[in-house]
Amino acid sequence: MKLKEEVNTLIKKAFAKAGIEAEPITVTDATKPEFGDFQFNGAMALAKQLKQNPRQIAQTILDSLETGGMLQKAEIAGPGFINLWLNPEWIAASCQKAEQDERLGIGKKENPIKAVVDYSGPNMAKQMHVGHLRSTIIGDTLANLLEFLGDEVIRQNHIGDWGTQFGMLIAYLEEMGEEGNGSLKDLEQFYKDAKGRFDADETFANKAREYVVKIQSGDAHCLTLWKKFIDISLGHCEEVYEKLDVNLSREDVRAESFYNETLVKVVEDLDKAGMLKESDGAQCVFLEGDEVPVIVRKSDGGYLYATTDLAALYYRANVLGAKRISYVVDARQSGHFKQVFRVAKEAGFVPEDVKLEHVAFGTMMDKSGKPFKTRDGGTVKLIDLLDEAVVRAKAAITSKENYSEAELEKIARIVGIGAVKYADLAINRESNYIFDWDKMLSFEGNTSLYMQYAYARIQSIFRKYGKEIEGEIVIGDELEHKLAVMLLRFEDVLNKAAEDAAPNQITTYLYELVTLFMRFYERNPILKEGVDERTRLSRLMLADLTAKSIKQGLAILGIQVVDRL
RNA sequence: GCACUCUUAGCUUAGCUGGAUAGAGCAUCGGUUUGCGGUACCGAAGGUCACAGGUUCGAAUCCUGUAGAGUGUACCA
Numbered sequence: 218m219k220l221k222e223e224v225n226t227l228i229k230k231a232f233a234k235a236g237i238e239a240e241p242i243t244v245t246d247a248t249k250p251e252f253g254d255f256q257f258n259g260a261m262a263l264a265k266q267l268k269q270n271p272r273q274i275a276q277t278i279l280d281s282l283e284t285g286g287m288l289q290k291a292e293i294a295g296p297g298f299i300n301l302w303l304n305p306e307w308i309a310a311s312c313q314k315a316e317q318d319e320r321l322g323i324g325k326k327e328n329p330i331k332a333v334v335d336y337s338g339p340n341m342a343k344q345m346h347v348g349h350l351r352s353t354i355i356g357d358t359l360a361n362l363l364e365f366l367g368d369e370v371i372r373q374n375h376i377g378d379w380g381t382q383f384g385m386l387i388a389y390l391e392e393m394g395e396e397g398n399g400s401l402k403d404l405e406q407f408y409k410d411a412k413g414r415f416d417a418d419e420t421f422a423n424k425a426r427e428y429v430v431k432i433q434s435g436d437a438h439c440l441t442l443w444k445k446f447i448d449i450s451l452g453h454c455e456e457v458y459e460k461l462d463v464n465l466s467r468e469d470v471r472a473e474s475f476y477n478e479t480l481v482k483v484v485e486d487l488d489k490a491g492m493l494k495e496s497d498g499a500q501c502v503f504l505e506g507d508e509v510p511v512i513v514r515k516s517d518g519g520y521l522y523a524t525t526d527l528a529a530l531y532y533r534a535n536v537l538g539a540k541r542i543s544y545v546v547d548a549r550q551s552g553h554f555k556q557v558f559r560v561a562k563e564a565g566f567v568p569e570d571v572k573l574e575h576v577a578f579g580t581m582m583d584k585s586g587k588p589f590k591t592r593d594g595g596t597v598k599l600i601d602l603l604d605e606a607v608v609r610a611k612a613a614i615t616s617k618e619n620y621s622e623a624e625l626e627k628i629a630r631i632v633g634i635g636a637v638k639y640a641d642l643a644i645n646r647e648s649n650y651i652f653d654w655d656k657m658l659s660f661e662g663n664t665s666l667y668m669q670y671a672y673a674r675i676q677s678i679f680r681k682y683g684k685e686i687e688g689e690i691v692i693g694d695e696l697e698h699k700l701a702v703m704l705l706r707f708e709d710v711l712n713k714a715a716e717d718a719a720p721n722q723i724t725t726y727l728y729e730l731v732t733l734f735m736r737f738y739e740r741n742p743i744l745k746e747g748v749d750e751r752t753r754l755s756r757l758m759l760a761d762l763t764a765k766s767i768k769q770g771l772a773i774l775g776i777q778v779v780d781r782l
Numbered sequence: 783g784c785a786c787u788c789u790u791a792g793c794u795u796a797g798c799u800g801g802a803u804a805g806a807g808c809a810u811c812g813g814u815u816u817g818c819g820g821u822a823c824c825g826a827a828g829g830u831c832a833c834a835g836g837u838u839c840g841a842a843u844c845c846u847g848u849a850g851a852g853u854g855u856a857c858c859a
Contacts, residue, residue, distance in 0.1 A: 245799095248802070249803085252802080261839070262801095295802050296839075296840085497857080499857050512856055512857050517857085521858080548786095577787090579852095614821090648788075649788090659808080660822095663806075670821060670822090674818095678819090681818065725796065725797095735823070738818085738822090738823095
């Protein structure tokens, strides 16, 4: 339910009825419990415009306000705040509906759009490392979220499969023969070995250079080697995606090489648009106000990533028909994207109404605030990190339940991977992220385990109850009121999170929701003796809607839940 | 040099379409239970929202400047 919008509609109607002409000012969540559920602060802003005192304006609005069964009361406070209380019966009925609905009462967009989300983008010449983690899970969350809200999401994994290093790599692959398959398991090592050969052996180096040219000119033998290399390397990535529980498949891969043939046209079109200028032998676009140009063709005739990105933008906007194109890439590339987006718009590669956004995120740091590295200063392989998460999760869930080794492994996997994802998604993506095992595997605070624990605890109530939950929700006290309103806010939160591409808004919401539930549950017993059946069922249903909301929220974050832990 | 980003409690942070006393968690101190999963809940203490101006009835939030940190800065991606 779009709760805020519904409340807003009431205010808008009141404006119309009172004959106030002003741009709509929206209600906000009440800042304090004693101020009700929502507050409208617009009267103060209107005071100057209407040349009236704000309390009087508030009174006028109030006089015209029709509650529509939704509001219980509205009061003026302070200099002209209007505090709004939702009607408990209306809340109860709305929650009832949500509880019985598969989508928890959350609607699908009326005007869905095609949205491209570009994320993960590993380099085929290297192993996936922690640097790819944030892009992969933030991007996946955004894609899940938009999809859930009804947009047609096109996931794009823009893998790096082109460049001079591949000449060296396939030359080495060829030299290794059948053995190559095995050694490709450790790409990092493979790369090092190939580089070693390249530096030590002139003949090999020449062959490597020759192979670069041959791939580019479409030599069959070299292309076969190259394809084999990409295939194996991509397989490693898929192993990571599988472990990470991320929705990226081979169909989502649209590699750099995919745009090769269109690069010439990009440059031609820029030339036609009169945007091209030669500088030191390179073809450049000089944007007004920018010191450094966007180079689209090197002096040696080669193309750059800006060219590929322009080709990709063209493809996504015109062939795929996307109206929103989101790049989930490290914040350090913000300058690059700002330029490329500008060029694409000015050259008409992308229509004006297409939203281009760089969903930037900060660097992953270790506990001491330095960039995340292994003890000897190397990059941490993502697959190792994920395996460690599962091992650590196992140690954290010393459960009273008697699990078989297989069950424990399964739960540890969900919990461990979930913890890694949640901790990352829970902070504002633009700030640097401090990676801390102890914090992420703690049961306290805004953590994945606190959510998992709450969910499992609710499931335990249901197991104990053992019957169908069919009753009527009745709002019994202040806490139930707060919990129910929080449950109804879910759609608002998801929409805002989608608009801002901000997963942490979802985690913040879930945390508030669970905290409220815990307080509610602490004070309002469900299965204890002395609770009448009617109240019991109402509370069970609130618990059920809470659990479903947790599950749905986590699902959007790409995290599964477990019934016991 | 120039550009962009950041600076909120000891630590990690939320809040940024301007609103009423800036929210949390960790750590610290104290409390709750014959406990529906206590890996929970309640409370205390802890803040010149980097600093200085400005706009406004009202600023953590918008603007300008200063300081500190980070990042980017012509043929890598």
